[in-house]
Amino acid sequence: MLKQLLNFVWGMGLIVVLLVNGAGAQGRGGLTGRVSDAAGAAVTGAQIELLNAATSEKRTAMSDTDGAFQFTSLNPGVYRLEIRASGFKKYAQPNLTLQVDERLTMNAALEIGDVAESVAVTTQPALVNTQDATVRGVIDAKRMADLPLNGRSPLQLMLLVPGVVPSPGTGIGGSFQPGGQQFVASSGSKANGINYVLDGGDNMDTYRSVANSFPNPDILQEFSFQTNSYSAEYGGRAGGVVNAVTKSGTNEFHGTLYEFARNQALNARNFFAPIINGRAADDGLKRHQFGGTIGGPVYLPLLGEGGRAVY
Known part of the structure; x- marks a missing residue:
């Protein structure tokens, strides 16, 4: 029974790896x-x-x-x-x-x-993309970690890409909408004219044609915003393609722990906040966002050199 269970787990792991790779x-x-x-x-x-x-x-x-x-x-x-x-x-x-x-x-x-x-060659070469004419901007992990994000949504950083501007999201509707939205317009599109891709798979909310919730910045490696002349393989939207990839495991195990707190003691006081008993009124904002990540090698037996494969 134990051997059958192990074979099942190994088989399911192999299927997941193949699907993710594809x-x-x-x-x-x-x-x-x-x-x-x-x-x-x-x-x-x-x-x-x-x-x-x-x-x-x-x-x-x-x-x-x-x-x-x-x-x-x-x-x-x-x-x-x-x-x-x-x-x-x-x-x-x-x-x-x-x-x-x-x-x-x-x-x-x-x-x-x-x-x-x-x-x-010890110097970084001047690499040139001559394979396509895609206009894109890339947001890397350093900027996601260093720049302030309200609510820890990495989609706010789409506005760093040239040609991308905020959009009011008029006509999209607010009900049944995933959290962390950042409505933008690119190439003259509407706010729901952007195609969102995560690790090669569609990451769209089909009801409102907006982004599904994205992982927190600690999990993402980087994402690109292709604003013009992108490949027909994406299709479906005229405003551009946001293509995000999560961090992969390495040869060693690494992880992070984090907490982001916002409360009355840390928030700047609104100038127009009423004064009650000599103190500014509590703004009522209390937020604690905490979590962690871990990544490392995954060993699959009976595959690769030496009888196992590492991913």
């Missing part, structure tokens, strides 16, 4: 480039390795006859790129930062020498 493709990015020698001639058959610094996930590719290579469906994060080719020094480029929905181009010029020798 659905999350919309929030992922890509990296393309070209490998050449010092004279600009294409280097064919170069071995290219891309390593996620946080999870140690490794992707490999080989340059084609034009020296081109491509990596798709990459999670947002920091990567290390290594290129090896016979007759050339190893090329290493750390600290490649890929944001949500980005498709970057990274070209590498190899130096002649022994493959045992290496050329390490």
Whole structure:
């Protein structure tokens, strides 16, 4: 009985991982480039390795006859790129930062020498998105943590993206509406003309055509607001696409605990608040928001190298 239960749990975990990986493709990015020698001639058959610094996930590719290579469906994060080719020094480029929905181009010029020798590039390269013409702005975890948020709703930070303005939400209605709404307009759209995506899945309230409740900022890694020329894969709305991704586990366990408090002792007094018995009247606002997060590796037996896979 115990063995059957374990097999069931393992099977359900595998199904969840496969579904999440498939659905999350919309929030992922890509990296393309070209490998050449010092004279600009294409280097064919170069071995290219891309390593996620946080999870140690490794992707490999080989340059084609034009020296081109491509990596798709990459999670947002920091990567290390290594290129090896016979007759050339190893090329290493750390600290490649890929944001949500980005498709970057990274070209590498190899130096002649022994493959045992290496050329390490320590400066951050000027990466350019030449794969699409999407106009977007990205709100990262640092700004979500550092900037003040009324009610801890990350959607308020959509207003940091150029071309996004507040909208009154006229005609949408207030009943049966998820909390934490921030009505905005983009590209001349109405307040309910924005498409919201979370980890590759639709995150819309179908009754009011507004956003479903988003996770708190401690869980989100970042989100992008695509305001123009975005892919037809999203569709459905003319005002833009808000594409958010949650934080993934890393090789180590990490977590946070938080509480945000608002009360009479901390609030600034309204200048027009009535004075009762020599003291300003209580504004009646008392709010405590507390919680926590935890993330780390998930081990699935009987999969991957060594009989287990790590996610």
